[in-house]
Amino acid sequence: MQKSSYTTFLFSTPINLCYNNIELIYNGGKMEHTKLKIPTHVAIIMDGNGRWALEKGLSRSKGHEAGFEALKRISEYIFSKGIKVLSIFAFSTENFKRSKEEVNFLMYLFENKFKEYSDYLKEKNIRIIFSGKREKPLSQASIDIMNTVEEETKEKTGGVLNLCMNYSGRQEIVEATKKISTLVQENKLRIEDIDEELFNHYLFQELPPVDFLIRTSGELRISNFMLYQLSYAEMYFPRIYFPDFNSEAFDEAILVYNKRDRRFGGIKNENKSY
Ligand code: IPE
Ligand code: IPE
Ligand code: MG
Numbered sequence: 001m002q003k004s005s006y007t008t009f010l011f012s013t014p015i016n017l018c019y020n021n022i023e024l025i026y027n028g029g030k031m032e033h034t035k036l037k038i039p040t041h042v043a044i045i046m047d048g049n050g051r052w053a054l055e056k057g058l059s060r061s062k063g064h065e066a067g068f069e070a071l072k073r074i075s076e077y078i079f080s081k082g083i084k085v086l087s088i089f090a091f092s093t094e095n096f097k098r099s100k101e102e103v104n105f106l107m108y109l110f111e112n113k114f115k116e117y118s119d120y121l122k123e124k125n126i127r128i129i130f131s132g133k134r135e136k137p138l139s140q141a142s143i144d145i146m147n148t149v150e151e152e153t154k155e156k157t158g159g160v161l162n163l164c165m166n167y168s169g170r171q172e173i174v175e176a177t178k179k180i181s182t183l184v185q186e187n188k189l190r191i192e193d194i195d196e197e198l199f200n201h202y203l204f205q206e207l208p209p210v211d212f213l214i215r216t217s218g219e220l221r222i223s224n225f226m227l228y229q230l231s232y233a234e235m236y237f238p239r240i241y242f243p244d245f246n247s248e249a250f251d252e253a254i255l256v257y258n259k260r261d262r263r264f265g266g267i268k269n270e271n272k273s274y
Helices: 020-027 049-055 060-080 093-097 100-123 140-152 169-185 196-201 247-259
Strands: 041-045 085-092 127-131 160-167 212-215 234-236
Touching: 049 060, 060 085, 060 100, 060 247, 085 093, 085 100, 093 100, 093 160, 100 127, 100 140, 127 140, 160 169, 169 196, 212 247, 234 247
Parallel strands: 041 085, 041 212, 085 160, 127 160, 212 234
Antiparallel strands: none
């Protein structure tokens, strides 16, 4: 059995550090000349569409439409800043608990409006992949779109958009366990060869760990999102509703990320003496 590595998703193109808005902010303060750290893998839990609509006296559907427009704008901006992998929580397995009308509207958006967006990203050299179970209650039309778009963009090298639909983080771990157990049972894999990297390989998609998680709307939870991949992610919970999440809000997020001290269990250099 061949183990492929995270580097499948890391491209050789240089990271574009030309982050003008942010340099401007830094020039005014102490952080002048600091080179910005750009996370490799950003994950976003798009939340607050419903509350955005409610506050404007609109229907939840209008909130989802506005959320989709925000996603189109922000994903292009994020890739233009050199982020290699963007994971988006678009629809959880638990979201099927919502009213039939709301679920149908979200599926309608995907089945009817997604193609234009995916064609555009394809032109921009972005690969699109999907995480989540491709089975009912998702419609066959949605599943067909996912398979087609993945196939059509599989050679693209400018970045990876990982769209999580009918996605559950716990289910992803259970499914990977089943795949690995089957290989062991069929004598295709030895138990002693199972390690963290191999486990990662059998998740819905093999991706590098998430560096930075953003959840809009102010909720302080991860709602079953990317449980394996988030182990050492920095997390940020801006109060803004997703339809209002724009390039300025993302720049602010990157500033927050740059102020974090990622130690991964180690200690800071200046603290090393006992
Ligand atoms: C996120 O917005 C969109 C999906 C979960 C599909 P919500 O619909 O959860 O918005 P709120 O949380 O009700 O404001
Ligand atoms: C998480 O948001 C799922 C998505 C953004 C797709 P929810 O709005 O469904 O999460 P909870 O119910 O507030 O935890
Ligand atoms: Mg919500």
